Amino acid sequence: MSATPWTLRRADIGDASAIGECAVEAFRHYIPRLGLTPTPMTRDYGAAIANAQIWVAQQQERIVAALVLDVTDEGFLIDVIAVRPAHQGTGVGRALLELAEHEALRQGHDSIYLFTNGKMSENRALYERIGYVEYKRIAFTERTRVFLRKQLKK
Numbered sequence: 001m002s003a004t005p006w007t008l009r010r011a012d013i014g015d016a017s018a019i020g021e022c023a024v025e026a027f028r029h030y031i032p033r034l035g036l037t038p039t040p041m042t043r044d045y046g047a048a049i050a051n052a053q054i055w056v057a058q059q060q061e062r063i064v065a066a067l068v069l070d071v072t073d074e075g076f077l078i079d080v081i082a083v084r085p086a087h088q089g090t091g092v093g094r095a096l097l098e099l100a101e102h103e104a105l106r107q108g109h110d111s112i113y114l115f116t117n118g119k120m121s122e123n124r125a126l127y128e129r130i131g132y133v134e135y136k137r138i139a140f141t142e143r144t145r146v147f148l149r150k151q152l153k154k
Contacts, residue, residue: 006064006092008099011049011054017057018063019082026065026082036142040080043068052079055099057092060135067096069103075149076104091104097130101152110153118144 011019020043027038048054048068057065064087066077068080078100083093104112116123118137128134130146 002137004092004095005006005090006057006059006087006095008055008057008095011045011056013046013049015054015056015063016049019045019049019054019066020084022063022066022084023082025084029085030117034117034143037118038117040082043080048079053103055096055144057083057087057096059068065092065096067100069100071107071109074113076100076109078112081114094130101150105152111149111151113143113147113149115147115153118146124148 023040023043023045027041030038045054045066045068051070053069055067055069056063065083066080067078067082070077070079078097081093081096081100083096101112113135114127115134116127118124124134127148127150131149134146134148134152136147138145138147
């Protein structure tokens with residue numbers, strides 16, 4: 001197949017519940033490992049659509065992945081990236097990460113950062129393979145948050 005099986009577009013308020021469902025599907029398998037509910041599963045995506053930059057990957061009429069971007073004091077943030085399990089390994093997550101990097105550059109940032117739970121080792125490995133470097137850890141009572149940054153231009 002030459003064309004990608006999905007389209008990327010900005011989310012609108014009508015997408016909030018589908019984005020929430022996508023995040024629940026993408027993150028629920030972590031609950032036993034983490035001993036808690038991952039934050040992306042409990043986000044108010046209606047508020048996120050109103051206050052951040054939300055993108056979705058849509059296949060036919062179904063949202064198969066979502067990306068939440070934001071600008072913080074630390075820079076351009078990938079806040080959430082969620083891919084429904086049936087669509088993991090198809091390239092849609094990589095397409096959203098590339099879109100995030102493009103948006104960071106377009107909006108004047110020379111790097112992009114994200115954070116993940118310290119117990120999500122496969123996520124850290126993926127991010128490190130594509131150029132993200134750990135620069136900080138914050139330990140909370142229930143979790144350790146690992147921060148990674150990728151330089152986009154020298």
